[in-house]
Amino acid sequence: MAPKDPKQNSGGGFFSSFASTLSNLGNAMHKSVNGLLGYEGLVVVNPVGGTEDAEDEAQKGRWKQEDRDNYWKIMQKFIGSDVTSLVTLPVIIFEPMTMLQKMAELMEYSYLLDEADVCEDPCMRLVYASSFFISVYYAYQRTWKPFNPILGETYEMVNHGGITFIAEQVSHHPPMSAGHAENEHFTYDITSKLKTKFLGNSIDVYPVGRTQVTLKRDGVVLNLVPPPTKVNNLIFGRTWVDSLGEMVLTNVTTGDKVVLYFQPCGWFGNGRYEVDGYVYNAAEEPKILMTGKWNESMSCQPCDMEGEPLPGTEPKEVWRVADPPEDDKFQFTHFAHKINSFETAPKKLLASDSRLRPDRYALEKGDLSKAGTEKSSLEERQRNEKRTREAEGHPFTPRWFGLTGEVTPTPWGDLEIYSYNGKYTQHRASVDNASDAREHDNESVEFNPWQFGIVAE
Incomplete structure (x- = not known):
């Protein structure tokens, strides 16, 4: 069956009345929960439904009640604001990974881009490429926050699919x-900037960024516009993540595109994770139907001009998520553990690499107290370096990326574009050819992203 047009309204009658009744019941439950805890206007949602009492569900979470109370007192003044960098957050809500590593985590299923590069069919090429971009959402459902990178921090990755990956924090x-990945089949370039809106017990995240993939065989350029994400039940209740809306991947070389619709989570978890849509040719005719779940798998099937599957065809599975570790305390995938280790590190790792951050490492080892102390220390040193730079009149200049002067529009605002300057390729070649490279111990390197020396607190 072809996916429903997301712009169509559901029918009236019994179902409309039933939905209205559920909505009224939900409002009453929310008022009861908020009245009990003293937080008016906050919504508690159970994404999987069930028979659990809403008031019991509301009091669950990672923190003790007094911790949540104190956090709410701090955060309530930021309701409606973009809190991307306004607030110093407690380390208890973090996972032992940085945003730069999260960018590298997208590369787990990079073989899909390899398949897109060698594919002769232009529509199937978009099926493989869009499945690659769907695959990262399994990792995005983790509810802990990655560390914000220090200005000048980097992350390097090798030993995966022939890829060389470099990312750098280019602005504070x-x-x-900014990130750049490359192997024999593709180059991947991203300028990443998040815009957020804090709503009390939830936060909306808008990806004000540009992701561009170039497939090397034919020089095909693909541009991505992802959907926004919502993190629910930040302060109390079961924290969960949902992405909803359209993902559009456009072949800017030919005009072909794929439009996939992320279904919103409905009552009792209905529709959660579901993704469906079409690959269109340049004449905007549907050619391939795509269906699946972003936390499970994606399939494709040829379709007619009405979007219905062609008779005699069956769905073909294109991607399936790898089995995750059982009972992992961070909900990491096997690949997430790899990129957090030195297994994917090159010889003579840059001292600015995220793996070397003392706060991240302490959190990974379970020492929250030390992680909090180290995080505060790094943030204070970052402020001190900024004062030093400003006093000496030196603007910050990224090492591996440059500001192009290009400004591109996104659905959530304009974006200044950074591009890879090629210097990391030269650096890596010289290091790998050095005679002492194999004797270098990455784990003994002290974290140092500072461009003006290690700045004291």
Whole structure:
């Protein structure tokens, strides 16, 4: 069956009345929960439904009640604001990974881009490429926050699919990262900037960024516009993540595109994770139907001009998520553990690499107290370096990326574009050819992203 047009309204009658009744019941439950806890206007949602009492569900979470109370007192003044870099957050809500590593985590299923590069069919090429971009959402459902990178921080990755990956924090206010990945089949370039809206017990995240993939065989350029994400039940209740809306991947070389619709989570978890849509040719005719779940798998099937599957065809599975570790305390995938380790590190790792951050490492080892102390220390040293730079009249200059002067529009605002300058390729070649490279111990390197020396607190 072809996916429903997301713009169509559901029918009236019994179902409309039933939905209205559920909505009224939900409002009453929310008022009861908020009245009990003293937080008016906050919504508690159970994404999987069930028979659990809403008031019991509301009091669950990672923190003790007094911790949540104190956090709410701090955060309530920021309701409606972009809190990307306004607030110093407690380390208890973090996972032992940085945003730069999160960018590299997208590369887990990079073989899909390899398949897109060698594919002769232009529509199937978009099926493989869009499945690659769907695959990262399994990792995005983790509810802990990655560390914000220090200005000048980097992350390097090798030993995966022939890829060389480099990312750098290129701006602190606003927080912006740039990344570049490359192997024999593709280049991947991203300028990443998040815009957020804090709503009390939830936060909307808008990806004000540009992701561009070039497939090397034919020089095809693909541009991505992802959907926004919502993190629910930040302060109390079961924290969960949902992405909803359209993902559009456009072949700017030919005009072909794929439009996939992320279904919103409905009552009792209905529709959660579901993705469906079409690959269109340049004449905007549907050619391939795509269906699946972003936390499970994606399939494709040829379709007619009405979007219905062609008779005699069956769905073909294109991607399936790898089995995750059982009972992992961070909900990491096997690949997430790899990129957090030195297994994917090159010889003579840059001292600015995220793996070397003392706060991240302490959190990974379970020492929250030390992680909090180290995080505060790094942030204070970052402020001191900024004062030093400003006093000496030196603007910050990224090492591996450059500001192009290009400004591109996105659905959530204009974006200044950073591009890879090629210097990292030269650096890596010289290091790998050095005679002492194999004797270098990455784990003994002290974290140092500072461009003006290690700045004291």
